[in-house]
Amino acid sequence: MNTPDTTAPSHDHQQCVKQALATAEHLCTQRGVQLTAIRHQVLELIWESHKAVKAYELLERFKPLKSAAKPTTIYRALDFLIAQGLVHRVESLNAFIGCRCSNRHHDQLLLICKLCQEVEERTPAGVLDALTQELEQAGFTAHNKAIEIRGICHRCAGQAVPEK
Template identity: 40%
Template sequence: MVSKKHKEVASQALYRAENICKQEGIKLTKLRQTVLKLVWKEPGYVKAYDLLDKLKKIDPSAKPPTIYRSLDFLIEHGFIHKLQSLNAFIGCSHPHEHKECYFLICDNCQKIEECCSKKILKVVESTSNQNKFALNQVTLEISGRCQNCLH
């Protein structure tokens, strides 16, 4: 079940995505907007083929490349995140405001918290520089148990 707070955050994120696209002259096509809404309809993460199944209810001709192109666009512009360990996607509640996010993923209930810390990114960048390693992308996913599942 999707909470009222999740719906509010989703609505704000969709509004921000539309504004960012207008300001930057980026095309947020109807399909991309639909995929973004489908990602946000989930209270947690969603897999690409689950999104495709939902999209096919709206557009029966939708195929895997359709969904993957939209997901790539949404990731590229910071509107969603890809959770590498789960091969899944989650909406970003504050697009374009950061690049130093990491995720706490509950192994039990699959709740996901997006957290931000410039300190973590600085440590990763420093370690990368010390090892003469050029970063392309930093994805930090920490699995464990959330407070609710600990009790």
């Protein structure tokens, strides 16, 4: 299987990655935390595409770079990257994606395509405000507000799709 790695036919993914890594470096410096070699490499692997990537898949891809890598190696790097807001965990897939919002506020909507596996991040004020209001009414103190929706993205929907 060799599906394209980019979010849109026209998008310059090199640029995407470059920017993500630059932002990461900048934020870590600013915060006085270490974006070590391992963490940097894992982040880079995650950014290879906009698809959600599994931990053990990262491990496989990481091994050529560092053959001693173990699950723990990956999970620790992921923990760090998530804590810094550089990566999202996609709960409904047990997988991970690079985060574009690049701060520690992860209030957002994730649109997860079942066909191309790509995940789009959105921060729709309307939905999030309504949610905040609802939570307040319920007296519920939220620790995270990531909304994950699975379905078919507009690009895949536009194509002749196999029944699934």
